[in-house]
Amino acid sequence: MGSLSKAGAALAGLREELGGEVFAPGDAGYDEARAVFNAMIDRRPAVIAQCADAADVVRTVRFARDLDLPVAVRGGGHGVVGNALGDGAVVVDLRRMHGVSVDPEARTVRVEGGATTSHLDRACQAYGLATPGAPDSAAGVAGFVLGGGTGWLDRAFGLAVDGMRGVELVTADAERIRVGPEAHPELFWALHGGGGTFGVATALTLDLHELPEFAAALLLYRPEHGPEVVRAFREAIETGPDRLSGALLYLTGPPGSAYGELVCGALVTYAGGGRTLRELAAPLLALPVAGELPYADALGVFDTPPGLRSLSSAECLIGLPDDLVDVYCSLGARMPVPTGTRHLLFPQGGAVAAGPHDYPLPFRDAPWVAHPSARWADPAGDERALAWVREVRSGVAPWTTGDVPLDLIGDEGAERLRAGLGVGNMLRLEKVKRAYDPDNVFRFHHGIRPL
Structure with a gap:
């Protein structure tokens, strides 16, 4: 035949x-x-x-x-x-496979491989429970978790992958296996940041945390107030509890707004009630706020509408000194507008830094992460958007740790892959790849090759 x-x-x-x-x-x-x-x-x-x-x-x-x-x-x-x-x-x-099953007694959740953050959150909220999830409600849970996972609950509860109890996986030999700390421990280790290169994750089991309340607000300012906003947010994070998180961002202002096309924003999130959030955000509220979006609308800012052209990157930072604050704000002022682009800066620390350091996730020690995320509609804007993302990376270069959250970037080559997984981890990851996928059947995620 x-x-x-x-x-x-x-x-x-x-x-x-x-x-x-x-x-x-x-x-x-x-x-x-x-x-x-x-x-x-x-x-x-x-x-x-x-x-x-x-x-x-x-x-x-x-x-x-x-x-x-x-x-x-x-x-x-x-x-x-x-x-x-x-x-x-x-x-x-896997998009048809989006079931989510919560066990409130064990405080765990089983999430099928095609479920999104929206599926996960809706199922858990009924029990007052949560697990760290992606900022975008349409993001896939499995890819997000297996790549590490950074979001608004990290400082309180750790990276999403830190709470992974087990993975149901289909291997390159078309075998169904259960992976956990005791079963296939080397593969379980590799899945903490190694992504989808070792098999098809048909379901994950994750720990849940009590979260009866969650509050968020997006405070908007005229762009000339950017340096004050960044310093006030930095103060709130550095002096506040680990349950306080969020992000700084430049974005295109709402259509018809009185404060122009370019807006500086501070998304403030708190794993608790709104009254405490506003107390902790007092340094930001003391500044001239030009607009505010409440809880649901604030989080929706990070949802990505389909059909746009997209490029994101990220750099981990050693801190947020005043010189870097000025550079960040100047890069925001040069952001392509009006587009769906976001010029993000978010804190880590807390439970992220306190989490397990054995996994191939070297970025967890960085206190801040810069995340330029370009979104635009017209192909004629490609060069401008790509140049701006490169400019952000080069602009913050003097303050980078060299580590990379792979969840937040595209294919940026072998050197960035090693930086994302840790140079010292690559040999071990390649040995795991050889054991479970020697023919490199799954070659489109992270590009780890069998040794």
Whole structure:
């Protein structure tokens, strides 16, 4: 049987076996199935399998192995950097698998591989429980957690991956395994930051924390007040409790606002009640606030609408001295507007720095992180947006630790990958890769190669 007829027969068999749907080039619905949030990404996979359950994932990986095709994994979220797809690859699309099961007695939650932060939060809020989640409600939980995970609850409870109890994984050999501290311990270690390069995470089990209240407010200021705002936010964070968090940001102001296109903002979040938040934010409230968004609207600022072009990067910082404050604000003043771009600066410390240091997550010791996140609609704006992201990185370079939160960047090459995982961890990660994926079937996430 020729290779084409073999592939055709195998595809027909996959269509028949799968509980979900299968799309190949030329099928109605193929272009919709391969679309991601980032309009810059235009990849053409060989097959997209929208899996209904873990058995479908096994069938799809086995299909890919039989045809010697690489596998890309699409979780529930954006696929902003395009690693959820691959030209000529078989895509395991988990978005139909978005169940969330809370065990309030054990204070754990089981999250399927296609669930988003919105799915997770809605399920946990009913019990007054929470686990650190992504700032964007549409972000996929599995990709976020396995890459480390940074958000508004980190300073209170640690990185999202710190609370991972176990992973249900389909390996490159199309085997279903359970991974935890006692079962496959080296693989469990690697999954703390190593991302989706070792297999398909069909479900995660995460610890939950009591969180009966959570408050947030986005305070908006005219851009000329930026240095005062940054210093006041820095003071609040450095003198306040670990339950206080948030971010500084420059953004395009609301349409028709009286304070112009460019706005300086301080998102203040507190793992507790609103009254305490306002007490802790007193230094910021003493400044001339030009506008304020309440809880729900404040968090929604970080949701990424589909169809925009996108590029993000990040640099970990040794601190936030006054010289860096001035540089950050000057870079904000040069941000492309009006666009969906965000010029972010957020604190770590607290439970992030106090967390386990054995995992391949060297960025946890950085007290601050700069995160330029460009979002724009017109392809004519590509050069301007890309140049600004590069300018931010070079501008803050004198204050960087050299570490990188890989969750927040695109494909920036092998050197940045090593910086994100820790140079000393790479050999160990490559040995794990060799043990579980020696043929590099899962090659689109983080790019760790088998030793």
